[in-house]
Amino acid sequence: MHAPENLLADCGSCFGLCCVALPFAKSSDFAVDKAAGEPCRNLRQDSKCGIHSTLREKGFPGCTVYDCFGAGQKVSQSTFAGQDWREQPSNSSEMFAVFPIMRDLHELLWYLADVRDRDSTATLHDRLAREIDELEALTTSVPDILMSVDVTMLRSRVNELLIRASDLIRAEVKGKKNYRGRDMMGAKLAGANLRGASLRGTYLIGATLRGADLRLADLIGADLRGTDLRGADLRGSIYATQFQINAAQGDLATRIPESLARPSHWA
Template structure:
């Protein structure tokens, strides 16, 4: 999970892909500013993803004293594919450098447990920030310029929904600036539920722009499904199980991908441009190629 210094937590891209907008840069992992939190705070279970068992709070044996990973270049070959998939949405560096002001858990062992607990909450908040930042960038009849400009851009979100999004974004950002004690005491599940309802409104608005009847696959068991060249434009795939699904050449534009399990899904040649709420972790978990089209801001993993 912790890689070379100054490298993001996911594999570096093998081919260029669109750069993220400035608002999302703090939501990308930067292991160079993190104290290896994912390599310590989180548990591992020996499996196809991890070569060993590790309890929460115990450092991975591959974690070096400088908080870099000693086997970064060979993670997959050494049985740590799960590390190349994980994404903390920038929570690691936020907790390390902001919440704890650059004091690491090795230098100050008394900070270890509070730091690890804060990391677990911060990761959830930063994931919500990823979705909310994407949502407020959508064309809107809200405060994104004049009404004429909004109409010209093909406004997707109403002014009311846009205002709710802005308020949720500001509230979530405020929560991330709390102390370790405040983060530990936060009812993050309740906050997620509030944001989830709002993101569903966004999803419905975006998918309504796609003509024709949209496929409803929320939470569906599509493991191993044969969906090659499928027209899934505007589909609701929230929480769908797409493990090892054949999505080669599928059209996933404007599809809602929030929470979809894409582990080992075959995305070669698939078009995900314009899909909403897709994360780097989901992309990392799937299989793709140079012909796979990704939304702006997501990197093409090196293992594709």
């Protein structure tokens, strides 16, 4: 798919919400602890990062991985009509509460958009379109309605549809593997044939998938932090996100879905 513009992060149109609303703990991903609602010490008054070009060197690689699916600019410019939380402190608590919910909604829209126009999901096109319309309408709601959304229930409902779509797409692959939900941290799978495999919710942290065939593989929820994807082929993979690609290790030989951008830190 071609990535929908409204689901691509536009940091220049956001009030640094991911740098304020979300918490993070001191770890290999973040150099310090930060509570939810507390501005990151690197966030400038113009909502830009003061160390953007050296985040990894300064101990904040987690920031280079994160992706909001366009929720930041939606909350900043649409839900709160361009009112910066600095200038309207009374809005800040609502804005910070709405942001992660909007991100969840946009993430679901990303998954639905990924399978909406594939030929193999033709029997689901009408239902997929209806679900997208309903979610998009919900994203335009006022803060009170957004904060009342039961994200868990919504994810469960949409997931049933996403599973059906995945099954239809992967049906053409014979002998496909099922690693759904498995702990495969550090697994050695260089050159593996994972075409059409189910890797839903699979832990692949630090795994070696160098040169692996991941075409048509279902990657929803797969943890690819530090996964070696050098030379791997992910074209046509299902439900892959920028967040996952950013967290993995790749190179110029890694082939990724056209909806995703090649991370700048890849060799």
